[in-house]
Amino acid sequence: MKKYIKPEARAAICLLLIVLIGALPFYMPNKYFIRVATLCVMYSSLAMSLNLITGFMGQVSLGHAAFLGIGAYTSAILSDRMGWPFLVTMLCAVAVAGAFGVLIGVPSLRLKGSYLAIVTLGFCEVVRLTELNWMSLTRGPLGMTGIARPVIFGYQIKSNRDYYFLSLFLLAVILFLLHNLVNSYIGRAVMAVREDDIAADACGINVRRYKVMVFTVSSALTGMVGAFYAHYMRFIDPSAFNFEQSTSILSMVILGGLGGLPGSILGAVLLTILPEALRDMSNFRMLIYGLVIAVMMIFRPQGILGRTTFLQMLGIQKSYAMSNAEAEKRYLNQTEAKEDS
DSSP: OOOOOHHHHHHHHHHHHHHHHHHHHHOOOOOHHHHHHHHHHHHHHHHHHIIIIIIIIIOOOOOOOHHHHHHHHHHIIIIIIIOOOHHHHHHHHHHHHHHHHHHHHHHHSSSOOHHHHHHHHHHHHHHHHHHHOHHHHHHGGGOOOOOOOOOOOOEESSSSHHHHHHHHHHHHHHHHHHHHHHHHHHHHHHHHHHOHHHHHHHHOOOHHHHHHHHHHHHHHHHHHHHHHHHHHSSOOOGGGSSSHHHHHHHHHHHOOOOOOHHHHHHHHHHHHHHHHHHOOOOOTTHHHHHHHHHHHHHOOOSSSSSOHHHHHHHSSSOOOOHHHHHHHHHHHHHHHHHOOO
């Protein structure tokens, strides 16, 4: 018989975890650890935004790095050439990335499966080549250097601790938006499209509109993270927004669990820390990295947390998901009960 942790204990554990995450720069002041923690938070935001497309909508996208680059270059260019403040350039990055999401989503979301993946992969490469060759705008392979530090309401973000708290704030904003989205009627419609778009269309759900909406929201949120990335690194070049970046973010989503926001955070943290932990084993680092992914796909294809929600982790909401064996057993029990009666 399985033993479950009481909801009160789960809530206490989660509260303690939040406090530890928020206080991390104070009890772990090493700059390297704070930088890795900031990257974990940033990639958690990226993984959640991609999970909206891949996990909740069921569409494979390999062009997420393109929207990250669009947001980064938009914010960097407006800050460097126009002298606009960070909050304004970040909002512009959200708008421009969202506009490209609509531009790509309207024609490409008619496709399914591997075809959409090919379209987004091609878009990622087109964006990278544009950033590489448009010298007058992006400085091409030289990259953009000396990007201004963010200034928010008169306070300049300059220390590693400041960037960490800024990344946490952006993660909280994205988490709040996505949690409310997936638990609204829009989220239920999107998940219905994921399970069977033909049945969803027969029930009156505008499949194409919801697909474009989700793709646009995901692209816009990625543009927001791109703006933070540009001002955090203070140097960007096209090599940071290539296909490898897209596959890394997708690996985080798959490892943590498709269709679950907590899984995205866990997958991002693990796949950000793992390469750093194996840095001393440079000859075998990628081999071990790939082996971990392969083992997970064999023994836990649904990801570590699967479609677990935050409410389920707190014990507030029960999980209605069941395995095929459990479903078959329940069906047989119901059939036997009918025959006995």
